[in-house]
Amino acid sequence: MSNQRGSAQRSRGIGGHGRPTGEKAKDRRGALRRLAVYLKPYHGRLVLVAVLVVVATLFGLIGPALLGRAIDQYVAHHDLEGLLQISLIMLGVYLAQGVFTAMHGIIMIRIGQYFVADIRSSLFRHFQALSMDYHDRHRTGDLMSRISNDSETINQILSNGLIQFTTNILSLGGIMVAMLLLNLPLAVGTLIILPIMLWITSQITERTRKSFRGMQKNLGWMNAVMEENITGIRAVQAYAQEDAAIEQFQQASWAYRKSAIRAVFITAALGPMFTTMMILTVAATSLLGGWLALQDIVTVGVIAAFVVYIMNFFRPMRGIAMVYNQLQSALAGAERIFAVLDATPSVTDAPHALPLRDIRGAVSFEAVGFAYEPGEPVLEDISLEVAPGQTVALVGPTGAGKTTIISLLSRFYDVSAGSIRIDGVDIRSVMQDSIREQLGIVLQDTFLFSGAVMENIRYGRLDASDEEVIEAAKLANADDFIHLLPRGYQTQVSEKGHNFSQGQRQLLAIARAILADPRILILDEATSSVDTRTEIHIQEALLRLLEGRTAFVIAHRLSTIRNADQVLVINDHRIIERGSHDQLLAQGGFYHKLYLSQYHRLAELAAV
Numbered sequence: 242m243s244n245q246r247g248s249a250q251r252s253r254g255i256g257g258h259g260r261p262t263g264e265k266a267k268d269r270r271g272a273l274r275r276l277a278v279y280l281k282p283y284h285g286r287l288v289l290v291a292v293l294v295v296v297a298t299l300f301g302l303i304g305p306a307l308l309g310r311a312i313d314q315y316v317a318h319h320d321l322e323g324l325l326q327i328s329l330i331m332l333g334v335y336l337a338q339g340v341f342t343a344m345h346g347i348i349m350i351r352i353g354q355y356f357v358a359d360i361r362s363s364l365f366r367h368f369q370a371l372s373m374d375y376h377d378r379h380r381t382g383d384l385m386s387r388i389s390n391d392s393e394t395i396n397q398i399l400s401n402g403l404i405q406f407t408t409n410i411l412s413l414g415g416i417m418v419a420m421l422l423l424n425l426p427l428a429v430g431t432l433i434i435l436p437i438m439l440w441i442t443s444q445i446t447e448r449t450r451k452s453f454r455g456m457q458k459n460l461g462w463m464n465a466v467m468e469e470n471i472t473g474i475r476a477v478q479a480y481a482q483e484d485a486a487i488e489q490f491q492q493a494s495w496a497y498r499k500s501a502i503r504a505v506f507i508t509a510a511l512g513p514m515f516t517t518m519m520i521l522t523v524a525a526t527s528l529l530g531g532w533l534a535l536q537d538i539v540t541v542g543v544i545a546a547f548v549v550y551i552m553n554f555f556r557p558m559r560g561i562a563m564v565y566n567q568l569q570s571a572l573a574g575a576e577r578i579f580a581v582l583d584a585t586p587s588v589t590d591a592p593h594a595l596p597l598r599d600i601r602g603a604v605s606f607e608a609v610g611f612a613y614e615p616g617e618p619v620l621e622d623i624s625l626e627v628a629p630g631q632t633v634a635l636v637g638p639t640g641a642g643k644t645t646i647i648s649l650l651s652r653f654y655d656v657s658a659g660s661i662r663i664d665g666v667d668i669r670s671v672m673q674d675s676i677r678e679q680l681g682i683v684l685q686d687t688f689l690f691s692g693a694v695m696e697n698i699r700y701g702r703l704d705a706s707d708e709e710v711i712e713a714a715k716l717a718n719a720d721d722f723i724h725l726l727p728r729g730y731q732t733q734v735s736e737k738g739h740n741f742s743q744g745q746r747q748l749l750a751i752a753r754a755i756l757a758d759p760r761i762l763i764l765d766e767a768t769s770s771v772d773t774r775t776e777i778h779i780q781e782a783l784l785r786l787l788e789g790r791t792a793f794v795i796a797h798r799l800s801t802i803r804n805a806d807q808v809l810v811i812n813d814h815r816i817i818e819r820g821s822h823d824q825l826l827a828q829g830g831f832y833h834k835l836y837l838s839q840y841h842r843l844a845e846l847a848a849v
Contacts, residue, residue, distance in 0.1 A: 272575040276395065279359050283352045290352070293345035294404060298411040300338035302419055305553065307331045309423070309546030317541070345404060353400030357392050364388045364581060372588040373653040374613070382465030387581055390460055391574030398571035402564040409557030409564070416554045420547060424539050427547055430529045431522065452504035453570040457577060459497040466493045504570075519555035526551055588655050588673065596675035600664045602629040602760045602791035604650065610658030611642075611649060619645050621814045623659070627807070632792040634802035634822075636835065637811035643795045646811070647763050650793065652676050663761075681759030687746040694723055695730040697749055701756035710756060717752035719745070762792040808832065 280287065307327055315324040365388060420428040470477055470486045477486050530544035609623040620642045627633050635643040648654055649661060652673050660667050668676055681701070689697050698710045698719075705713075711730070714720040722745055726732040734740065741749070754762065796802050803822045810818035810825070810832050818825055818832050825832035 272572050272579065275579060276575055279356055279363075280352075282359075283355065286348055286352055290345045290348050290404070291407070293341050293348070294407050295411060297338050297341035297345065298408055298415060300334050300341065301412060301553070302415040303334050304331060304338075305546045305549040306419060306423070307334065308549060309540075309542035311542070312545050313540045313542030349404050350400045353396045356399055357396035360392045360395065360578065361388055364392070364578060367582055367584075370586055371584060372586040373648070374587050375584055377613075380465035380469065382463075382468030383461040384581070385468060386461035386464040387574075387577050390464070391457060391577050394457070394567075394574040395571045395578075398564070398567045402567045402571070405560050406564045406568075409560040412553065412557040413561075416550050416557075420550055423543050423546060424533075427526070427530055427533060427539055427543070431526050431547065431551060452500060453573050456497065456500040456504050457570065457573040459493070459500050461577070463490070463493040463497045466490050515555050515559040519552060522555070523548055523551050588652060590672050591670050594670060594672045597663060597666060597668075597671040597679060598675065600679055600760050603627065603662075603664050604761065604791060604793075605662045605665075606646075606659070607662065608659035609649065609656050609661060611645060611654065612657050613654075618657075618814055620649075623816060625807075625809060625816065625819070627791055627793075629791055630789050631806040632787055632794060632804070634794045634796065634805035634808045635811060636796070636802065636808060636832065641811040642814060643811050644765055647682075647765055647793060647795065650761075651680055651682060651763070679760045680763060681754035681757045681761070682763045682765070683747070683750045683754045684765045687743070687750040689734045689741070689746055689749060691734060693731045693733060694726065694749065697734055698752045698756055701753035702758070705756055710752075713756035714749075714752045716755050717748050719748040719752045722748070760790060762787060762790050764792065764794045764796075810835075 307330060311324055311327045311331070314320070315327060368384065368388075417428070417432060420431060466489050470490065477483060526547055527544065530539055530547060533539045534541060534544060604625075604627040606623050606625045609620060610618060611620040612618045623646065625633070635646060637643055645654075649656055650668075652668055655669060660669070662668065663676070663679070690700065695707065695710055698714060699705050701713070702709075707730075711720065714723055714730075723730055723732075751764075794802055794805060802808060805822065807819060808822055808825055809816050810830075812831060818828065818830050820828070826836060
């Protein structure tokens with residue numbers, strides 16, 4: 242890719258790891274409303290869960306009341322038979338509570354898994370739709386963090402937190418009602434501490450919101466550093482930059498650790514705080530209850546029930562605070578997810594775009610201009626006419642814009658000025674997929690997917706038979722080396738094809754393009770990493786393939802483009818020379834100097 246894209250790529254490349262840029266906080270209510278949209282398909286099961294939660298909570302509230310009754314009516318009167326009966330009833334109540342709790346927990350876990358799968362599918366689908374400029378600006382590791390870590394934080398709050406929050410709210414309400422019904426004076430004295438608890442809880446949990454948001458951002462940064470350095474491990478080791486990579490990762494890890502410790506520390510402080518408050522409240526209630534008992538206002542059984550209710554009261558209070566913290570983390574993740582989903586592709590199909598079918602292969606650029614960044618033109622006033630079946634070679638120094646021309650034809654980006662037409666049709670007026678179905682592209686950086694060699698070639702046309710795949714490999718002169726592999730066409734490709742040489746990877750990519758049988762063929766430095774002998778075989782295969790097809794060829798080796806119908810020399814954002822190979826040599830211009838410089842370099846290398 243041209244150097245003009247450097248500013249965009251530095252944000253993603255090795256050594257370009259800056260601290261994550263801050264994102265403006267979204268409206269929390271808005272995030273919740275948007276998350277609720279994904280829950281619509283599960284409304285029926287959520288209603289069932291709500292019913293089960295209410296029933297389980299009611300059973301939990303009955304237990305302490307039965308305990309108080311057991312003390313006052315049976316223990317105090319030494320009624321063993323009645324105590325045994327009410328004990329069995331209590332056992333049944335708590336067992337029923339456990340069963341209903343397990344049921345709503347299992348259902349909610351299933352809903353959570355389906356829910357997060359929907360979120361991840363939406364994200365991944367949107368990633369595929371976003372234009373290349375978005376991927377240029379965002380680091381791969383950070384995007385991966387959003388689809389994995391951020392969505393999982395939402396899953397956790399949904400699978401566990403939502404149930405806990407609902408149960409705790411119901412429990413608090415039920416406990417307050419039960420205490421008021423048991424004894425009003427004791428209930429008022431006990432619940433007077435509630436506003437203090439709520440204020441303390443709100444103060445602590447509010448402080449965690451920013452910490453959790455920062456933690457999620459730093460996690461994305463750490464993942465980006467890790468993913469890019471592991472992916473580029475060959476370059477890291479080749480340039481002996483292991484220490485620099487470690488330092489980059491340690492900086493990102495330290496930032497994540499710092500924000501995580503801050504958030505977790507505040508969360509961990511809630512436990513001891515609530516425990517202390519519970520002990521103080523139980524002691525105060527016992528003292529108040531003892532004094533009221535001496536006044537014959539309450540019974541010992543009521544006091545015992547109150548103690549159990551108080552212990553049960555602080556448990557949901559603590560749970561609500563913990564869930565609130567989890568909710569902050571989930572909302573921070575939701576903000577990052579919706580930031581991606583809100584991103585719109587810069588390249589979109591027109592409202593009434595039609596497919597481009599059965600083309601002849603005529604291509605024209607009409608005064609095309611383009612800039613990756615405003616005010617920094619990469620191409621200016623590019624005009625050319627290519628007849629069906631012609632081969633056009635693009636040459637020029639690195640960064641001149643050759644690959645950009647190909648990217649515009651493929652509609653990875655839209656032109657900033659002018660137009661590009663195929664068979665007279667502006668490519669902005671037709672569907673993107675239909676354009677790319679007409680193109681066979683072999684990029685400079687060959688990418689192979691995990692899987693068998695056969696499937697990697699078949700990626701060019703998924704419905705191709707094995708025989709067609711093999712024939713394409715033969716045309717690309719890849720069949721010979723494939724047969725020498727341990728399992729032939731079923732040999733597994735390692736991550737990004739690192740178990741193949743660069744030349745072999747390009748041969749497989751060429752075979753993939755041949756199988757696609759395109760009307761327009763694009764070769765972006767397709768033979769740059771192939772030895773001279775193999776290049777000759779490829780050129781012979783390509784000449785057969787190119788017959789009757791329009792082709793755009795980018796090559797630094799000028800010897801590979803002798804037979805091109807047109808040679809376009811790109812420099813300073815423009816086409817400065819055009820003609821055949823012989824015509825340009827005869828002109829004695831830029832192309833002639835470029836050709837002579839390559840010839841002399843080859844001669845010097847041969848002499849060495």
